[in-house]
Amino acid sequence: MRSKTRVLIVDDEPDVLLTMRLILEAEGFTASLAADGETALRRIADEHPDVVLLDLMMPVLDGWFVLAELSQRVRRPYVVVCSAKTGNADRARAQDLGADEYVTKPFDPEDLVALIKTLLASARRPARI
């Protein structure tokens, strides 16, 4: 049984990856990074994270593709979309594809940490990967 919660941060902006890792590690999480959708899917398969912080606009495979891929799985991590796309249409589309939360950039990192904790504390999905 794992002691630490694993969070996968997916963003094509290196500075966002770096700062979020520092913050999440300071909060006691284990953070891993992916700069594109393809790497993200590979890491999800290899590392079974509890939470995925997912950017939408990325090279190679974008966040939408990752969401669609995860939505077909029975057991999947919590997904918090973190995007600069602020439109309601994007928000609704992400929800349709099974995103648990939608956070628009720029976000307050403290709020994001609190959101992750609330999500993990909720017992909506008993079975985790």
Place this chain on the structure above:
Amino acid sequence: MDQLPVGINERIRHEAKVAGLRSKSKPSIEMVERRRMQLWLVVLVVMLGLGAAAVSVSMASGTASWITGQPWILAAAAAALAIGFCLYAVEKEVHLHRLSRLLVDERVLNSEMAKRLEMNSALSNAGKALNSVLDLDEVLDAILANALVLLGGSSGSVMLLEDEEYLRVVAIRGSEIGRDTRVHVGESIAGRVAQSREPLLVTQEVIDGELSGHADRVSAPLKAMCVPLENRGQLLGVLKISCSDDQEFDTVDLQVLSLFAEPVAAAIAKAGLYEAERAHVAQLLDSERMKTQFVASVGHELRTPITSIRGAVAASRRDIGAEKRIELMDMIERQSGRLQTMVEEILASARVDEDAGKPVLRRIDLSALVRLAALDSSVAGRPIEVIAPTSCEVRADPEAMRRILGNLIENAHKYGAEPVRVTVQQADTSVVMSVVDQGRGVAPDERERIFERFYRTDPNGIKPGMGLGLTIVRGLVESCGGTVWVEDAPGGGAAFRVSLRVRSNDELREAASAQ
């Protein structure tokens, strides 16, 4: 025909009555001729009768010279009768002659009126076409069809002035010439009319005389007529109608065609305005769409560095150690610099139109500037190859050139693919600097649009950007008196070329006067 007598019917009736034509219906030319035949037949019979009577009387009296004989009274009476009857016949003939002239006039008048009615109806149809449809092709076709029916032509065409040198065929009926064919102004029938702006009637005589050895460029000379299409004194094109070999147009036909030219010219002007208005509305909608897209792009572009900055500040508040904190400070500096660059780009693109901050043009070494930019780019992790002469002077603003190069190199890395190469080529009066990448290149229909403000080739794509970079590049290049365009690079990819002048206008004038 306008001087034809008014009340011609009354005069015909009067002459018919006097001439002895008493039929209830209006007399015809045939009736007049019949009456004439009858009259002269009666005259002949009477004269023969009188002659025979005179001879028989003379023989009965037994003398050879019967006029001086006994029955002279009888002879005198017969002569007087003959003269009187002749006078009567001549008087009737005068009236019959007048009557037949009046009848011929009436026929001509009727046929002229029929022609006018036909013309009015054709013109009215043309007018209807003009009002009911706004599509230029349909209007021109309808007008052309009406003109051909009325004038009995075998083929016709409308040609519009494309530029100062050429007319282009935009509507055709019959098979005289292909659509979109270009005709040189000054050559052939249509070209001559466009040049002279005078209607031209080409009869067999003209073909044999004036036009011999001056063959029509697009078809053999036909018997034709051609009129200029003018609207408010401006030449729009020409309208030409041709007829078959066994036909010939006359000056009246040419006048009718000139009448047609008016609605045609009005239709062209009106449809042109409509097309322009439609294009303008499309442009407005497009610019509105691009503005909306721009706001979304700017929003995205600004949000990303702010996310990093806020993350860095939040992280630095935690127990992360001095080394990490310094790294975060660097990050904040870098990301705020990125924000500053974006703000400057937005302001610079707004200035492109205002012509503010005019650059100071002076002679600079473009080769040196390119090498320096290559060094900066390599340091920033975007290596480029440089092919340039040792030194190459151009007239430009050094700061503007640095930004032009920086933007083009960044663009090549962002939208193209490595290797990115910058070349400098010297010509007589200009220098062409090219930034070439090995990417997919720019589609032909986007080659001008990518220089428009806010335009992005991938509006929903993942490439960062606000659609301002190339707008700024064009503004800066033009402020240096140069031009910028994009074309396919040899072997694929995009080649952005900037042409700059080596000398100023004053220097060119001085050089010319020195020679």
